[in-house]
Amino acid sequence: MPELPEVETVRRGLQPAMEGAVFETIVLRRADLRVPFPARFAERLAGRRILALGRRAKYLLADLDSAEVLVMHLGMSGSFRVEAAPVGAFHHPRGRDPVHDHVVFDLSTGARITYNDPRRFGLMALVPRVGLADHPFFAGLGPEPLGNTFCAELLAAVARGRVTSLKALLLDQHAVAGLGNIYVCEALHRAGLSPFNAAMTLADAAGQPAAGAARLVEAVRQVLEEAIAAGGSSISDHARPDGGLGYFQHAFRVYDREGQPCPTPGCRGVVRRVVQNGRSTFFCPVCQR
């Protein structure tokens, strides 16, 4: 599932169920995901109230009244579902394998929140609220692309002198936080920039942003905002805690569209797929230069 728009969609789905509620029962079905669960995880959560549910990059942050923050990451295949007061046996929406329900939170409101993650690339951690931004998860992260600090000047600054590709730069969470393979491909297409250009081409000799940098910043913002408005993208999986599907996948211009005509008006190109740094890049060789 999850790049920034999907994580934000999950956050908005969980927020009404979680904010203000108290953890009553925490069930772990295994000892680890990508990393072990924190020591005494259930004991540290039980009885704690959730003050707010936030997001930084692809991390969900549940602010607790214990001065700790429950940090959650969905990895590649993590998802949450929310059920109102559970009745009898678990209800599993279609496509969900209960074998991979690794964590179950029962809240004071009667809501049950279940974390499912077949590949187990997700994680949960408990981090002190004080100094959260200095924690290794967050210390090196670049700006939030939808925040007001993300701009052409900043992007040009991190791109300066870097010989790697534009594609790899945008996937680097230290440059800008929250993008993944889909939205990098989509943003580069919208900006009319080739994924193979050197990152340093975003800056001129003096380190000032080149024209492409401003277009790219705008393209990133636009594609993320549109995707959030669509509830994220659902590729062979659910995106939302209520079981509903995101529908931004229908608006992809290049991602997973190999062989199809480029949707840029007037462009006669055909979308291609190549492997770049071990991951698929989808692009139009005609209008992305």
Added chain:
DNA sequence: ACACGGACCTGAAGGC
């Protein structure tokens, strides 16, 4: 510091 490949893990889809 940076750039890159591989590792982590499961499931779906396609070819034979």
Added chain:
DNA sequence: TGCCTTCAGGTCCGTG
């Protein structure tokens, strides 16, 4: 029908 390979929305670690 099965078996095999490839691929998938992320990150971390080791190697030059």
